[in-house]
Amino acid sequence: MTALIIFAILAILLVTGMPVSIALGLTVFTFLFGFSDVPMDAIALKLFTGIEKFEIMAIPFFILAGNFLTHGGVARRMIRFASSMVGHWYGGLGIASVLSCALFAAISGSSPATVMAVGSILLPAMVRQGYPPQFGVGTITSSGGLGILIPPSIVMVMYAVATSGMVVTGPDGGPVMSASIGDLFMAGVIPGLMLATMLGGTTMWRAWKKGYPRMPRAPMIDRWKAFRESVWGLMLIVIIMGGIYGGIFTPTEAAAVSAVYAFIVAVYVYKDIKLSDVPKVLLNSAAMSAMLLYIITNAVMFAFILTSEQIPQGLSAWIVELGLGKVGFLLVVNILLLAIGMVMEPSAIVLIMAPILYPVAMALGVDPIHFGIILVVNMEIGLCTPPVGLNLYVASSLSKLGLTDVTKATWPWLLTMLTFLMLVTYIPEITLLLPRLMGM
Amino acid sequence: MLRLLDRLEEVLIATLIAVATVLIFLAVTHRFAIGFAADLVGFARAREMTGLADFARSMFMFVNSLKMTWAQEACIYLFVWMAKFGAAYGVRTGIHVGVDILAERLTGNKRRAITTIAMSGGILFTAILTWIGTDFVYHVRNGGQTSPDLEMPMWIIYLAVPLGSALMCFRFVQALHLFLTTGEIAHHDHGSVDGLDEEAEDLAKGGHA
Amino acid sequence: QDKIIIKFSHVVAPDTPKGKAAARFEELAELYTNGAVDIEVYPNSQLYKDKEEMEALQLGAVQMLAPSLAKFGPLGVREFEVFDLPFIFADYDALRKVTQGEVGAGLLAKLEDKGISGLAYWDNGFKIMSANSPLKSPDDFLGLKMRIQSSKVIEAYMNKLGAVPQVMAFSEVYQALQTGVVDGTENPPSNMYTQKMNEVQDHATVSNHGYLGYAVIVNKQFWDGLPEDVRVGLDKAMLEATEYANSIAKDDNDQALAAMEAAGTTEFYTLTDEERAAWMEALAPVNEEMAERIGAETIAAVEAAVSQ
Numbered sequence: 001m002t003a004l005i006i007f008a009i010l011a012i013l014l015v016t017g018m019p020v021s022i023a024l025g026l027t028v029f030t031f032l033f034g035f036s037d038v039p040m041d042a043i044a045l046k047l048f049t050g051i052e053k054f055e056i057m058a059i060p061f062f063i064l065a066g067n068f069l070t071h072g073g074v075a076r077r078m079i080r081f082a083s084s085m086v087g088h089w090y091g092g093l094g095i096a097s098v099l100s101c102a103l104f105a106a107i108s109g110s111s112p113a114t115v116m117a118v119g120s121i122l123l124p125a126m127v128r129q130g131y132p133p134q135f136g137v138g139t140i141t142s143s144g145g146l147g148i149l150i151p152p153s154i155v156m157v158m159y160a161v162a163t164s165g166m167v168v169t170g171p172d173g174g175p176v177m178s179a180s181i182g183d184l185f186m187a188g189v190i191p192g193l194m195l196a197t198m199l200g201g202t203t204m205w206r207a208w209k210k211g212y213p214r215m216p217r218a219p220m221i222d223r224w225k226a227f228r229e230s231v232w233g234l235m236l237i238v239i240i241m242g243g244i245y246g247g248i249f250t251p252t253e254a255a256a257v258s259a260v261y262a263f264i265v266a267v268y269v270y271k272d273i274k275l276s277d278v279p280k281v282l283l284n285s286a287a288m289s290a291m292l293l294y295i296i297t298n299a300v301m302f303a304f305i306l307t308s309e310q311i312p313q314g315l316s317a318w319i320v321e322l323g324l325g326k327v328g329f330l331l332v333v334n335i336l337l338l339a340i341g342m343v344m345e346p347s348a349i350v351l352i353m354a355p356i357l358y359p360v361a362m363a364l365g366v367d368p369i370h371f372g373i374i375l376v377v378n379m380e381i382g383l384c385t386p387p388v389g390l391n392l393y394v395a396s397s398l399s400k401l402g403l404t405d406v407t408k409a410t411w412p413w414l415l416t417m418l419t420f421l422m423l424v425t426y427i428p429e430i431t432l433l434l435p436r437l438m439g440m
Numbered sequence: 441m442l443r444l445l446d447r448l449e450e451v452l453i454a455t456l457i458a459v460a461t462v463l464i465f466l467a468v469t470h471r472f473a474i475g476f477a478a479d480l481v482g483f484a485r486a487r488e489m490t491g492l493a494d495f496a497r498s499m500f501m502f503v504n505s506l507k508m509t510w511a512q513e514a515c516i517y518l519f520v521w522m523a524k525f526g527a528a529y530g531v532r533t534g535i536h537v538g539v540d541i542l543a544e545r546l547t548g549n550k551r552r553a554i555t556t557i558a559m560s561g562g563i564l565f566t567a568i569l570t571w572i573g574t575d576f577v578y579h580v581r582n583g584g585q586t587s588p589d590l591e592m593p594m595w596i597i598y599l600a601v602p603l604g605s606a607l608m609c610f611r612f613v614q615a616l617h618l619f620l621t622t623g624e625i626a627h628h629d630h631g632s633v634d635g636l637d638e639e640a641e642d643l644a645k646g647g648h649a
Numbered sequence: 650q651d652k653i654i655i656k657f658s659h660v661v662a663p664d665t666p667k668g669k670a671a672a673r674f675e676e677l678a679e680l681y682t683n684g685a686v687d688i689e690v691y692p693n694s695q696l697y698k699d700k701e702e703m704e705a706l707q708l709g710a711v712q713m714l715a716p717s718l719a720k721f722g723p724l725g726v727r728e729f730e731v732f733d734l735p736f737i738f739a740d741y742d743a744l745r746k747v748t749q750g751e752v753g754a755g756l757l758a759k760l761e762d763k764g765i766s767g768l769a770y771w772d773n774g775f776k777i778m779s780a781n782s783p784l785k786s787p788d789d790f791l792g793l794k795m796r797i798q799s800s801k802v803i804e805a806y807m808n809k810l811g812a813v814p815q816v817m818a819f820s821e822v823y824q825a826l827q828t829g830v831v832d833g834t835e836n837p838p839s840n841m842y843t844q845k846m847n848e849v850q851d852h853a854t855v856s857n858h859g860y861l862g863y864a865v866i867v868n869k870q871f872w873d874g875l876p877e878d879v880r881v882g883l884d885k886a887m888l889e890a891t892e893y894a895n896s897i898a899k900d901d902n903d904q905a906l907a908a909m910e911a912a913g914t915t916e917f918y919t920l921t922d923e924e925r926a927a928w929m930e931a932l933a934p935v936n937e938e939m940a941e942r943i944g945a946e947t948i949a950a951v952e953a954a955v956s957q
């Protein structure tokens with residue numbers, strides 16, 4: 001009953017279109033005034049301490065690093081490299097755009113920016129080569145989602161932050177250690193490559209069926225040149241993953257170091273950004289980070305209310321009692337997240353839903369890293385589903401196609417992503433193989 | 441006057457993120473340098489190279505005499521301030537994401553009403569925060585707590601909440617006023633990427649692929 | 650008549666010594682006050698996290714806590730940092746002379762100005778050092794990056810050993826030790842075991858060089874407002890709970906050490922008398938360095954109490 005009241009208030013406030021962070025905060029206050037005896041002071045504390053965790057600081061650093069390198073020039077280098085490698089396959093530029101998105105994802109934690117950067121260059125090129133615009137739109141809208149699955153990923157940091165420090169028990173009653181940012185990044189690699197391959201496969205198959213044009217095979221020397229040009233950007237992911245696993249720094253420190261690296265590459269190596277443009281990049285990154293940190297603060301407060309009203313605990317007991325089991329529960333989770341993903345943004349969904357679903361998942365014996373990746377894949381699909389899907393919006397504005405047309409064009413790839421979601425959900429090894437190999 | 445406030449807000453948050461980044465970068469470099477010097481001492485000792493060992497030892501002593509244990513704490517507080525003031529800046533530039541499907545579909549008076557409600561929600565929330573925040577800071581000041589590493593008074597750090605919320609409240613009032621008088625709503629494009637025009641030009645000239 | 654509700658919040662699991670002692674106190678307190686009091690224990694940071702709980706207590710959002718003694722320095726009562734000094738307590742007997750004597754009571758009394766009443770000291774245990782290389786002499790620490798919790802005293806003694814102290818969030822420690830971002834750390838055996846740090850540390854030295862403990866505290870205004878008979882009942886319950894807490898804390902550490910030795914991933918070393926003397930000699934200057942912070946008279950009082 002309490003849960004219903006809380007979520008009803010939240011839903012009503014959200015529908016007005018007010019910022020998600022404000023809606024979360026107002027829900028808490030409304031509930032406190034009207035329905036609860038939790039003292040106001042108890043809540044005030046959370047406003048101050050909600051983001052006082054060093055792990056959370058990875059978010060602004062990764063955003064800053066991504067913003068230095070989210071530039072048309074960097075995208076062009078990735079695209080040139082990708083098309084020199086796979087442009088001669090079936091699907092030509094289409095398959096090159098999947099690869100470009102995957103490469104761009106390794107420096108950016110944002111999906112819509114990936115769609116924008118790759119799409120604005122490749123879409124016109126594809127149309128000029130005789131592809132129907134729908135084909136390019138479908139490829140790029142879906143592949144853009146790789147941004148949050150291939151590390152670095154802001155959504156993964158959000159999941160780690162939302163679940164770390166939660167003391168939950170496994171099916172045997174023993175405590176479960178939550179997933180660290182490092183674990184999640186490592187776990188995202190194989191699923192990321194696998195999804196890229198599957199999206200590429202779909203692209204190839206459709207191109208082959210329709211007989212779309214291929215490009216001439218690029219000579220070795222061109223490939224090498226394109227690789228050398230793009231390698232500076234791609235080193236970012238090497239620094240992050242290598243630094244974390246080589247014992248040089250913690251994930252948050254890796255994020256700060258990668259921001260400094262990205263600055264040097266953008267300003268002094270690529271010279272895409274002038275020194276005088278740097279304050280603008282800083283300002284944009286600060287604003288974007290502040291928006292996310294603001295959501296986190298209010299989501300922490302919201303989670304506190306839920307916990308003090310015993311809602312996750314009650315839900316957990318209820319679902320365990322239902323006897324859905326792991327298989328049934330994960331199916332329900334996927335359906336629920338896909339539904340919410342249609343109307344809300346990924347970071348807010350993860351912050352609100354992870355604390356609620358996580359204890360249940362752990363009680364049923366789902367691995368905390370695996371559960372995180374399932375959430376991320378759902379968020380990725382949510383970016384491509386109407387009515388609210390940032391990837392769709394960006395693709396629509398790029399292609400001048402309406403939202404409905406873009407959605408229709410994306411369908412084959414969306415089906416591929418749903419298939420992939422099922423595989424990731426029910427074959428935990430896809431996710432856990434690499435972290436286990438690394439001895440985690 | 442207002443322009444000055446806008447500018448101050450921008451300079452403040454951009455500086456905070458820059459300082460935090462440089463600080464953590466230095467802390468990592470510092471730790472790396474210490475590890476390197478210590479390894480060098482061990483290396484030289486094992487090979488009985490006394491000159492190198494002495495040099496490495498004094499290098500180690502020097503780097504280790506610079507203390508960076510406070511860096512993480514400082515980074516957290518810099519970002520707390522950035523988050524509170526950045527959120528206010530975000531209202532001005534429309535960066536806060538919301539579920540605006542309904543508002544987008546409505547027209548005329550209905551749209552006007554729902555948007556006014558949404559923005560008033562922002563005003564109400566931030567006003568409450570300013571009030572609670574001030575009260576809280578007052579309590580903490582009496583408690584006399586300091587932060588563990590920097591040993592800074594906590595109330596100064598926590599001042600970010602009432603100040604940031606007050607500014608944010610003001611930004612919401614401004615936004616509502618702008619909407620009611622002109623019908624405009626600030627909107628940030630979350631998929632924006634710089635440098636695409638140059639690339640498009642390049643493309644038009646047949647510059648690639 | 651309505652029951653008096655006491656919210657007792659702590660940040661560890663219910664099955665740890667502190668968690669069990671809190672549960673025991675709940676049981677005894679309700680018994681000795683004839684049900685006039687209802688203790689609500691909130692474990693696992695369910696209500697407030699480590700960083701928040703002190704303010705929550707001062708604001709009256711919770712009534713009772715058992716924070717680590719290290720939390721009182723930042724609160725403005727730096728005398729409590731005396732507990733962090735290396736080798737200040739030779740063993741549990743020496744420790745009890747302080748925590749159950751006048752000096753301990755005097756320290757708790759200093760919290761009154763902060764709106765807090767101190768009721769008792771609960772043990773966590775004595776700390777051991779761990780790293781990926783053997784730690785027999787102070788020289789073995791040279792250049793080692795050691796994770797510590799925020800504390801000026803701990804920072805000072807790690808520096809004295811030639812180690813490089815690193816402040817790091819608890820949640821990041823395991824991976825940092827595993828990958829080698831830091832080389833070692835210090836913990837009571839029970840913490841080391843529950844955090845599985847023995848899996849990622851090759852060597853540990855049972856140095857017992859430092860003490861980790863808690864103080865059970867209450868909101869002063871709330872406490873002073875309780876009826877006399879209720880407070881007497883609660884005091885009695887606290888006395889028994891404290892005895893229980895300290896006995897199980899010691900057992901817990903002994904068991905954890907035995908379990909880690911059995912697991913075989915870490916080589917445990919016990920210092921010889923000469924080696925221990927060398928450590929103590931190396932760290933002796935720390936007391937002097939810290940005298941200005943902690944207060945020379947507090948250090949002297951503790952030293953006098955333990956040598957009685």
Ligand code: NA
Pocket residue numbers: 105106107108109110146147148149150151152153
């Ligand atoms: Na990414």
Ligand code: NA
Pocket residue numbers: 341342343344381382383384385386387388389390
């Ligand atoms: Na969607």
